[in-house]
Amino acid sequence: xxxxxxxGPELKKPxxxxxxxxxxxxxxxxxxxxxxxxxxxxxxxxxxxxINTQTGKPTYADDFKERFVFxxxxxxxxxxxxxxxxxxxxxxxxxxxxxxxxxxxQGVMVTVSS
Amino acid sequence: xxxxTQSPPxxxxxxxxxxxxxxxASQNINKNLDWYQQKHGEAPKLLxxxxxxLQTGIPSRFSGSGSGTDYTLTISSLQPEDxxxxxxxxxxxxxxxxxxxxxxxxx
Numbered sequence: 001x002x003x004x005x006x007x008g009p010e011l012k013k014p015x016x017x018x019x020x021x022x023x024x025x026x027x028x029x030x031x032x033x034x035x036x037x038x039x040x041x042x043x044x045x046x047x048x049x050x051i052n053t054q055t056g057k058p059t060y061a062d063d064f065k066e067r068f069v070f071x072x073x074x075x076x077x078x079x080x081x082x083x084x085x086x087x088x089x090x091x092x093x094x095x096x097x098x099x100x101x102x103x104x105x106q107g108v109m110v111t112v113s114s
Numbered sequence: 115x116x117x118x119t120q121s122p123p124x125x126x127x128x129x130x131x132x133x134x135x136x137x138x139a140s141q142n143i144n145k146n147l148d149w150y151q152q153k154h155g156e157a158p159k160l161l162x163x164x165x166x167x168l169q170t171g172i173p174s175r176f177s178g179s180g181s182g183t184d185y186t187l188t189i190s191s192l193q194p195e196d197x198x199x200x201x202x203x204x205x206x207x208x209x210x211x212x213x214x215x216x217x218x219x220x221x
Contacts, residue, residue, distance in 0.1 A: 044215045045150075045158065045201055050210075061115070095157055097158075100163075101148055101150070101160040102160050102169065104157040106157060
């Protein structure tokens with residue numbers, strides 16, 4: 001069956017970096033782009049952008065053009081979200097989702113606190 | 115970017131009620147709109163795609179409609195398990211956007 005399995009929760013300090021993984025299984029990884037969505041505590045869904053899994057080209061929403069990097073390890077059917085220079089406002093759950101919306105990862109809770 | 119405005123922000127209804135949630139786009143999105151349901155602590159679930167297509171496995175009490183800038187999600191007979199937050203999502207432009215959500219509660 002199709003699954004997106006994300007890495008575990010993270011606790012980081014401001015200024016640090018992190019890299020979240022999203023491992024896909026049950027389908028051909030390069031057939032579908034991968035999207036990333038942020039949800040701050042108690043808030044709604046915020047679209048971060050997507051990465052073309054055939055070319056590796058990322059597209060970022062305006063709020064995520066600085067400090068955020070989407071990448072791939074195609075041989076491992078895995079997409080990554082890297083956040084550099086972490087800020088308190090990056091505290092959120094981050095979801096990966098296969099383009100088309102039918103399949104989502106379970107989400108990764110990221111806490112940024114000094 | 116296209117802005118999506120959902121109304122109302124919170125809706126209280128009783129079991130068995132017909133419930134209508136609205137989503138308005140800041141420009142024509144050509145029916146390129148999905149609806150998601152999110153329950154507390156869970157990932158969003160796709161309910162309706164391309165305005166009015168029911169995702170596999172979703173109960174038929176859910177339906178979608180609309181065109182241009184105005185879209186609607188209808189639950190024909192509210193059930194207790196429908197308590198959740200509902201988001202519309204447009205993918206007409208290169209940069210996709212979610213609405214702010216409608217929180218559906220039981221009265």
